[in-house]
Amino acid sequence: MKKFKYLYLLLLGIVCGLAFSACSYEDDDYDEPSFKVLNPELSFDGTGGVQTINVQADAQPTASVIEGADWCSVAYKDQAAGTYNFDVTVAASQEDEVTTATVRIIQGYSRKDVTITRAKKGAVVTPDVPPADMNKTAMEVAQLMYPGWNLGNTLEGGDSKNLWKNAGIETETVWQNAKTTQALIDAVKAAGFKSVRIPCSWVMGHITDAEKCTIDPAWMKRVKEVVDYCIKDGLYVIINQHWDGGWIEHNGMTANADIKTTKAQLTKIWTQIADNFKTYDEHLLFAGMNEPGVGAGEGDIIGVADMSNRIAEYEQTFIEAVRATGGNNAKRVLIVQGPNTDIDKFVANNYMSKIHDSATDRLMVEVHFYDPYQFTDLSEDKDWGKYYLYWGKNNTNGSEAGRTADAKYNEDYVEAQMKKMKTNFFDKGYPVLIGEFGANQRLAIGKDAVHDASVKDYYKAVVTSAINNGCVPMAWDTNGGLPSMTIFNRAGASVSNTNMLESITAGVAAAKWPAK
Numbered sequence: 001m002k003k004f005k006y007l008y009l010l011l012l013g014i015v016c017g018l019a020f021s022a023c024s025y026e027d028d029d030y031d032e033p034s035f036k037v038l039n040p041e042l043s044f045d046g047t048g049g050v051q052t053i054n055v056q057a058d059a060q061p062t063a064s065v066i067e068g069a070d071w072c073s074v075a076y077k078d079q080a081a082g083t084y085n086f087d088v089t090v091a092a093s094q095e096d097e098v099t100t101a102t103v104r105i106i107q108g109y110s111r112k113d114v115t116i117t118r119a120k121k122g123a124v125v126t127p128d129v130p131p132a133d134m135n136k137t138a139m140e141v142a143q144l145m146y147p148g149w150n151l152g153n154t155l156e157g158g159d160s161k162n163l164w165k166n167a168g169i170e171t172e173t174v175w176q177n178a179k180t181t182q183a184l185i186d187a188v189k190a191a192g193f194k195s196v197r198i199p200c201s202w203v204m205g206h207i208t209d210a211e212k213c214t215i216d217p218a219w220m221k222r223v224k225e226v227v228d229y230c231i232k233d234g235l236y237v238i239i240n241q242h243w244d245g246g247w248i249e250h251n252g253m254t255a256n257a258d259i260k261t262t263k264a265q266l267t268k269i270w271t272q273i274a275d276n277f278k279t280y281d282e283h284l285l286f287a288g289m290n291e292p293g294v295g296a297g298e299g300d301i302i303g304v305a306d307m308s309n310r311i312a313e314y315e316q317t318f319i320e321a322v323r324a325t326g327g328n329n330a331k332r333v334l335i336v337q338g339p340n341t342d343i344d345k346f347v348a349n350n351y352m353s354k355i356h357d358s359a360t361d362r363l364m365v366e367v368h369f370y371d372p373y374q375f376t377d378l379s380e381d382k383d384w385g386k387y388y389l390y391w392g393k394n395n396t397n398g399s400e401a402g403r404t405a406d407a408k409y410n411e412d413y414v415e416a417q418m419k420k421m422k423t424n425f426f427d428k429g430y431p432v433l434i435g436e437f438g439a440n441q442r443l444a445i446g447k448d449a450v451h452d453a454s455v456k457d458y459y460k461a462v463v464t465s466a467i468n469n470g471c472v473p474m475a476w477d478t479n480g481g482l483p484s485m486t487i488f489n490r491a492g493a494s495v496s497n498t499n500m501l502e503s504i505t506a507g508v509a510a511a512k513w514p515a516k
Contacts, residue, residue, distance in 0.1 A: 034058045037105055037112045038083070038183035038493050044116070046123040048090040052077060053103065053114055054181055055084045056492060061107040068101020072116055083491040088114075093121045134282050134331040137361035141282060141333050142431035143513055145236045146467055147504050148195035148474030149188050149487070150436060154180060155223060156199035156242035160296070163245045167205035169222045176479040178490035185229040187493040192505055195236035197435060197474050198226060199290065202269055204245030213268035220276055231283055238335065238433075239277075240287035241269065243295050248314065250297025253307050257299075263317045270321040278327035287335035287366060287435070288318035294340050304339050305349065311339060312354035323358050333362050335433055341368040343417050347424045365425050368436040369417065369462060372409040375454070376439040379483065389442060390450055392457040398450040411461045418469040422514065426470030429516075434466050438476040438485035441497055456503040463507025470514050475504060 038054040053074070055061055063074045063086045071093070077085040088103060101116040157175035158167060172179055188196060206219040223239065230237040243249055252262045270286075277284055292311045293301055301307065315336040322329050336355060338346030346367055357363055370376045375388040390398035391405040398404055421432045439458045443451050459475070466473040479490045489496040 035061070035107050035110050035112070037114055039114070039181060040112065041115045041117070042088060044090045044118045046093040046119040046121050048092040048118070050087055050089050052179065052181070053086045053088060053105070054183055054491070054493070055086065055105055055112075057084055057107045059107065060084055061105050063103055063105050066102050066104045066113075068099065068116065071099070071118070072101035072103070074103050088116060090116065090118055093118050093123075096120055134328050136282050136333075138333045138364045139361065139429070139431050139516060141236065141285070142364060142433075142470070142472050145195040146472045146513075147193055147463060147508055148197060148236075148433075148472055149193040150197045150199065150474055150476045151180060151226070152199060152436075152476050152485075153478045153480070154199070155226065156201045156244070156290075158201050158205040158245065160204060160245035162205040163203055163247055164207050164210040165205060166208050166216050168216075169218050171201070171205050172222070176490070178479055180226050180229070180490070181493065182229045182232070183493040184488065184490050185226075185233055185235070187488060187495070189233040189235060191488075191495060191501055192508070193235070195238065195472070195474065196230045197238040197240070197287075198223070198230075199242035200239050201242055201244045202273070203241075203247045203265075204243075213265050213272075215269070215272050220272070224276065227277070227280075227284065231280070234283070236283050236285065238285045238287050238435075239273070240290055240335075242290040244290075246295045246297030249289055249292045250295050250301065251299065252314065253293050253301045253310055254297075254299035255302055257310075259310070259313065263314065266314060266317050267321045270318050271325060274322045274325040274329045278325050278329045281328060282333065285333045285335060285364070286318075286322055287337070287433075288315045289337050290435075291341045291368060292337055292339065304345055308339050308345075308349035308351055309354065311337070312351065315355055319355070319357055319363075331359050331362060333364060335364045335366050335435075337366045337435075341366055341435065343367050343369070343420055347420050352425070352428070352430060361429065363430060364433050365421075365430050366433040366435045367421065369414075369434050369466075370437065370439075371413070371417065372405050375405040375409070375458070379440075387442075389448065389454065391439070391454040392461070395450050395454045395457060398454075399448065411457075411465075414461045415465045415469075418465040418471055421471055422469035426514065426516070432466075432469075432471040434462070434471050434473045436476045437462050437466075437473055438500075440483040440485055441499060442483040444482065445497070445499055452499055455499045459500050459503035460507040460510070463504050464511045467508065467511035467513055470516070473504075473507075475500065 036056040042051045065072050065074055071091040073089045074086050077087045097120050099118045103114040105112045153175040158171045202215055206216045208214045208216050227237055293307050338351045374385055375391045378387040388405040389403040393410050425432050439455055441455055463473045476485045477487045478484050480486050487497050487500045495501050
């Protein structure tokens with residue numbers, strides 16, 4: 001009887017042990033696809049600050065600090081599209097060495113640990129920059145940049161009512177709903193992109209002193225953070241002065257514009273930007289404007305010929321302001337834009353003869369490509385024409401009548417336009433940036449096979465023709481719902497439109513950069 005009782009207790013102990021093991025938390029290596037920390041490491045300056053942990057999960061996880069709670073705290077922030085966000089707050093360091101903390105994220109029986117690293121007292125964290133120098137020409141840099149991707153509707157967001165005012169760093173999510181993360185840029189890199197264009201506003205909502213044109217330090221810091229995400233991944237990155245409320249791209253192009261004052265303001269703006277980035281290597285490029293002569297503003301814009309001269313004057317001011325700051329800016333690759341960044345207007349005005357640079361072979365030119373507009377971006381029917389669902393030689397049999405783009409804008413047209421840029425710029429020593437291109441996915445993938453094929457054929461055609469003619473194609477991405485040119489789900493740091501991405505990849509594979 002005693003022997004039986006002993007065996008019973010032993011068996012009971014084994015069963016309980018197994019049950020306890022089954023109910024315990026899995027370790028950090030447990031591969032649960034629905035539970036993922038998008039940024040498992042955060043690095044802070046010695047001054048501390050706040051950063052966000054992004055977690056993909058089926059339900060809201062919990063978060064707590066298990067090491068370093070005396071200087072680190074974590075709190076739930078919000079969620080969007082299955083991504084839960086937690087703010088990590090780190091106090092300024094009083095230590096003479098690097099300190100670390102651990103935040104544990106738990107969902108159900110799974111856990112993930114996030115490492116928090118804080119630099120020593122007063123120290124600033126700098127990104128790991130791939131070995132490089134400033135000796136590559138614009139042509140050599142361009143060959144390393146394709147394909148490119150736009151962080152659209154993000155750091156250029158804002159309201160023109162805030163010209164020469166400060167609206168704070170929250171403008172990043174005014175035009176779309178996701179704050180940019182390292183995880184997103186990692187996803188862009190993993191998808192095969194080699195460069196990122198970051199449209200930026202400065203005058204619209206980020207000026208603390210209008211007379212001095214002083215840029216908000218907090219905004220400059222945020223722009224640098226996003227640039228650093230790209231630099232860390234070895235990507236080339238472009239920052240510009242985008243539409244920026246139209247202060248120069250429209251208002252500066254009118255007959256009654258105060259050109260002298262505008263140039264003085266432009267000098268102050270670009271001097272600050274250039275000074276803050278003067279130690280960055282060749283992976284960072286500056287673009288003077290976005291689409292000069294396009295966009296809402298005050299007054300009527302002057303004619304194209306006069307506007308070409310006006311833009312050249314402003315671009316010359318931009319170049320001289322950047323070069324004057326010295327350091328790596330003396331040889332940094334700079335990008336200039338022609339009238340409306342329109343290919344035909346750019347070609348027609350002998351534009352580059354009006355611009356001079358103290359650095360040799362360090363200029364690129366930029367155009368944008370959204371032809372035909374009725375297929376790529378027209379959102380609704382107008383009295384002058386309909387929006388199109390179908391495009392390309394092989395996609396003329398769409399089910400919706402009257403929704404097919406004119407054949408004169410098919411693949412041959414794309415090739416002809418890119419060829420103009422090669423003949424007029426690349427062959428003369430200026431590589432070309434197709435700073436924006438894209439076409440709206442109007443219907444959910446799978447709903448209309450001919451529309452899907454049209455989008456895919458368009459992206460492939462533009463990418464292939466661009467590269468074959470010495471142009472770097474950069475896809476526009478707005479992080480929006482249909483219809484849109486959205487490639488990535490930013491909150492989830494994942495690909496949301498395989499039509500576009502697969503076609504960009506195929507376009508690169510089919511192309512060959514021309515010999516110079």
